[in-house]
Amino acid sequence: MPAADTHRLASALALLQQNAHPEALEGLARFGITGDKRLGLSMPEIRRVARTLGRDHTLAQALWDTGIPEARIVAGLVAEPAQLSSRQMDAWAKGFASWDVCDQVCGSAFLASPLAWRKVQAWASHRDEFVRRAAFALLATLAVHDKQASDEDFVAALSLIEAAADDERNFVKKAVNWALRNIGKRNPALNEAAIAAADRIQRQGSRPARWIAADALRELTSEAVQARLKGRGQRKNHPAPA
Missing domain, CATH: 1.25.40 (Serine Threonine Protein Phosphatase 5, Tetratricopeptide repeat)
Structure with missing residues (x-):
């Protein structure tokens, strides 16, 4: 990954980490919202992170590849829908775990x-x-x-x-x-x-x-x-x- 893209990913993950609420994980699990790497962000917080990042299809795939549930939701929000290939959509769908x-x-x-x-x-x-x-x-x-x-x-x-x-x-x-x-x-x-x-x-x-x-x-x-x-x-x- 080019250095600029690596920096974008690191910045995005830092934003997610800043809003993490590990104390919320137990409550989320009661609603079937689980995942080994889950950070405990609410949807309003996730949307704010996505708005800060803006549309970036390369970043979307990089976020998806982290396996972090909240990062994957952000990936869906910053992806360029017209750039989604059939293979990419299939791969993301097969990666759904919650x-x-x-x-x-x-x-x-x-x-x-x-x-x-x-x-x-x-x-x-x-x-x-x-x-x-x-x-x-x-x-x-x-x-x-x-x-x-x-x-x-x-x-x-x-x-x-x-x-x-x-x-x-x-x-x-x-x-x-x-x-x-x-x-x-x-x-x-x-x-x-x-x-x-x-x-x-x-x-x-x-x-x-x-x-x-x-x-x-x-x-x-x-x-x-x-x-x-x-x-x-x-x-x-x-x-x-x-």
């Missing part, structure tokens, strides 16, 4: 990558727990933030959700449920499609499928969600005057 790193990187660098939808498809049937979680965490995030995606894109993704609904692993099961709920809250048409998918999942009969379906149906059919979607539909049909 749900927070997985979800944060999916919600930052991976979300903005032109390869995002392709990776949802590729990872949805992966054997590794966190790679498979990444598929559905990314899909859940796309359902909220990808304003260009069509309803057809999400309807097609429901088949991936149905296929993964029998996975008993906790971090997969929760991400599958998350994606289903977010798709169903996107608009009235997708709410109807997601409820139908949840009904089919419930009929699969496995324990994880029943939990995924029941939890999703409880939210997607709730008065609060239905009222919000109805209001959204009315605003779409009757836009405010210019």
